[in-house]
Amino acid sequence: MANLVVHFEIHASEPQRLIDFYSELLGWEFTQFGDLPYWSIVTGEGAIGNVAGQPGLGINGGLTQRMGPKPEAGAAVNGCNIVVGVDDVDALMRRGLELGGTEALPADDMQGVGRVGYLLDPDGNVFGLISPVMSDGSTAM
DSSP states (O other), rough: OOOOOEEEEEEEEEEHHHHHHHHHHHEEEEEEOSSSSSSEEEEEBBBBTTTTTOOTTOOOOEEESSSSOOOTTTTTOOOOOOEEEEEHHHHHHHHHHTTOOOOEEEEETTTTTEEEEEEETTOOEEEEEESSTTTTTTBOO
């Protein structure tokens, strides 16, 4: 088995608020596990069953009830963050702000990588958006 990351989890003080945010922003689908405060997240064709390590498949995840205080504004990242491959970083950054997110790092071109920006979701979790298309329309990767 390849050592791929196959699952991520987002912690939420108010789960429904984040379900609404990510559903609207990225089109993710959430399904609650029975009565548990846990929801599976389908982001698209995920890698959970990709034991052969085929390239190009994303991952799916989960959303769980936060068991402590949410991150304070301006706090350092505590844990891992995810970066989502998208078609238009700038448009999704704007939409994320409209939906109650906060800019963590403005969208910018990174030579050899692409266009990258970071948002804080309404619960203070940081996540990135990345596209291989630079602001001038050229492709970095």
